[in-house]
Amino acid sequence: MIETRSAGATWSGNHQYRAREVLLPTGPDELAEVVASADHLRVQATRHTFNDVADSESTLVSLEKMPTRIDISGDRARVEGLLTFAQLAPVLEAEGRALHNLGSLPHISVAGATATGTHGSGVRNGNLSSAVTGVELMDAEGRTHRIDEAHPWFGAAALSIGALGVVTALELRTEPTYAVTQQAYTGVAWADIIADPIAVLGGSRSVSIFTTWGDPAHDLVWAKSDTGSPTWVEELGGTAVGDDIHLGSIRTVDNTTPRGTSGPWHTRLPHFRADALPSDGDEIQSEYFVPLSSAAEALAAVREIAPGFAEHLLVTELRTVAADELWLSPAYQRDVLAIHFTWRNDTAGVLSALPHVEAALAPFDARPHWGKAFTMPGERILATLARAHDFAAVAREADPRGVFRNAYLRRIFGD
Ligand SMILES: Cc1cc2nc3c(=O)[nH]c(=O)nc-3n(C[C@H](O)[C@H](O)[C@H](O)COP(=O)(O)OP(=O)(O)OC[C@H]3O[C@@H](n4cnc5c(N)ncnc54)[C@H](O)[C@@H]3O)c2cc1C
Structure with a gap:
């Protein structure tokens, strides 16, 4: 039983x-x-x-009762079962290995994060799915497949939004371990950010900009550098903040990773510490991806409508993701600016705000984050992804009975 x-x-x-x-x-x-x-x-x-x-x-x-296993060999790590980045990262570090990036929190599962294109920041960093080199998949008939980069399903399987079957193990590309020093700064003028967003977002290995689209006191540049302290932000007028850090209307107390000192990659790349509650908790998140080359115009478009959604917003975070070749990736074949919204946990309020944000970003062919709240119709999203129909064909082949097809997938791909 x-x-x-x-x-x-x-x-x-x-x-x-x-x-x-x-x-x-x-x-x-x-x-x-x-x-x-x-x-x-x-x-x-x-x-x-x-x-x-x-x-x-x-x-x-849930795979929570299945055995977990981590095997590290050369520049590859195979992870089996329900593992989080918080569990995986120290094991990699102990072997002198690292991942190229992490999201803002390490509490998430490797399979769930890669299924939705979860990302950190960095103009040269792809999302976490871009580190996948192999997928072990159980399809709807209970058959197992090993899908490596040469397999015709790979472009669908490495970022599958759960549509192909159960991912029982993943193989990830690793690199030699590295140290990161991070600092968060107030005082960088929005005019300087919008004048050249790519220069600011590309200043260090990973850069996030937090804003509430108006009050400069809420603007924060959070830079993570693998070449020493990110002092370039001070040249833009930035002043390092202390421990009491405000992310827009979120005051984070004792849950962020250490700033101002160097440490192993996995202790600095996430904003939030593995042993604490991340973010606010009482929130809803949305995120849209636009071509990095349109960053200044897209930011101006959102800023223009921001007074209309200000009452629902806790904070926006701006990050970058490098292009990849995964068919449903928000960064499919384009470097992107990720425009994220942490909203108050009021579904009706968020649903009233999202169509305005989506309309403002429509001229930039925005793609949504698969794991966050959005209201865009499926056909509009699929029109931005040239291989979306190939993805649907692979999903039908792996799942002819429609076992993994849920209401969400029907909204995106139709019946
Ligand atoms: C506080 C907070 C901070 C966040 N920060 C970031 C961030 O920095 N960057 C970012 O991009 N996102 C971020 N997110 C969003 C989050 O990382 C993604 O939504 C991610 O997909 C969550 O994975 P999960 O396993 O927790 O979710 P789940 O909802 O459990 O799973 C996500 C999807 O993956 C599928 N799935 C999971 N495991 C398997 C499997 N073994 N086989 C097949 N399908 C599977 C599920 O069916 C589902 O469709 C954040 C979320 C929170 C709550």
Whole structure:
């Protein structure tokens, strides 16, 4: 008898899963049994999404009772089961290896993050899915596939929004470990940011700009450098902030990673510490990706409509992601500016604000973050992704019974 638990809600509580229960197989045979006998199934990982991407009409499955395993060999790491970056990173570091980047928090699962194109920042850093070199997938019939970079499904499988089946293991590209020094600065004028956003966002290995689109006291440049302290921000008028850090209306107390000292990559690249609650918690997030070459125009367009959504916003974060070749990637074949919104946890308010943001960004062919709240119709998103129809064809081949097809996928790809 396979153990079950209730499906619960997303991490911030903004989406209550409609699925009746979560099945908890303890090994590959039980997983195959669950998958092959399911009418509708999706994987629930660490639940840090803000929409119904991980939901299912009937059942969810979690790998939380399955064995986890990390194998490191040369410049590759194979991770099996439900592992988070917080669990993986210290193991890599102990072997002298690193990932090229991390998101703002390490609490998320490797499979869930790569499934949605989760990213950190850096003009030369692809998203976390771009580090995937191989995917082990259990399809809707319980069959397993190893999909490496030469496999015809690779462009779909490395960033699959859970549509192809259950990812049981991932192979990731690693690099020699490196140290990072970070600092957060107030006082950089918006006029200087908008005059040359790529210069500011490209100043260090990873740069984030926080803003509330008006009050300069809320603007913050957070730079993470692998070549010593990011002092270039001071030349732009920046002053380092102390420990009491304000991200727009979010006052983060004792949950951010150390600033002003050098440390291993995984202790500095995330904004939030692994042992503390990240961000605000009581929030909804959205994010849109526009070509980096249109950054100044896209920022001006959002700033113009910002007074209309100010009451719903906690903070915006601006980051960059380097282009990749993954078919559903928000950075597919273009370097992008990521314009992120942390909203108050008020679904009606957020749903009233999003169409205005999406209209302002429409001239830039904006793509949404798959794991965050958005209202854009599927066909508008797919029109920005030249291989989206190839993705749909692979999903049909891997899942002919439509087991992994949920309401979210039907909204994007149709019935
Ligand atoms: C506080 C906070 C900070 C965040 N910061 C960032 C950030 O810096 N950058 C960014 O890009 N995003 C960020 N996000 C969003 C988050 O990283 C993504 O939404 C990510 O997909 C969450 O993964 P998860 O496993 O927690 O989510 P889940 O909802 O559990 O899973 C996400 C998707 O992956 C699928 N999936 C998971 N595991 C498997 C598997 N084994 N096989 C097949 N499908 C699977 C699920 O079905 C679902 O569709 C943040 C979210 C929060 C709450």
